[in-house]
Amino acid sequence: MAKRAKKRTSKKSSTGRARQAPKMLSDLFLETLKDIYFAENKIIKTLPKMAKAANSKELAAAFNKHLRETQGQVKRLDQIFKMLGKPARGKPCEAINGITDEGAEIMKEFKNAPALDAGLLAAAQAVEHYEISRYGTLRTWAEELGMQDAAKLLQATLDEEEATDHALTELATSVINLEAEEEYRQAA
Ligand SMILES: [Fe+2]
Ligand SMILES: [Fe+2]
Secondary structure (H helix, E strand, C coil), X not given: CCCCCCCCCCCCCHHHHHHHHHHHHHHHHHHHHHHHHHHHHHHHHHHHHHHHHCCCHHHHHHHHHHHHHHHHHHHHHHHHHHHHCCCCCCCCCHHHHHHXXXXXXXXXXXXXXXXXXXXXXXXXXXXXXXXXXXXXXXXXXXXXXXXXXXXXXXXXXXXXHHHHHHHHHHHHHHHHHHHHHHHHHHHC
């Protein structure tokens, strides 16, 4: 990701480096903000499909609840772009495209199957873990850049992502147990 120095012969002074470091971090901050902005908007399109596909009502409700939270998270990102004086714009993120593609594959291949919900949960948790990683990084960088208000907004979203991840873990146990029961009944 780091840009190669244009002139290899240019002298590096320690003071020059010190002046460059904050600029590089703010650039990274903005790029990563665009990445997660794209990801959140992709998730807004994906969650309703997952809610519709889910066999379990509880799982569908969890996806719908997180859809509403995600809409609020995009608004927080809008606020941060505003603080930076930059337009709110996403940058295509291959990581989230890959994760959501896998989810789409599960929905297709396990349609109406007892294991569908377990697959949906696994896909949703992969999304949450990606977001947790990104928001943790962004929150830390905002603090380092002295952007306390942005750091608070990012922390609020990080809390929601972590709470969602925990809720999905709890659902996973009940959903998988139910499906195991179903499989046992079908085999009997
Ligand atoms: Fe999110
Ligand atoms: Fe999320």
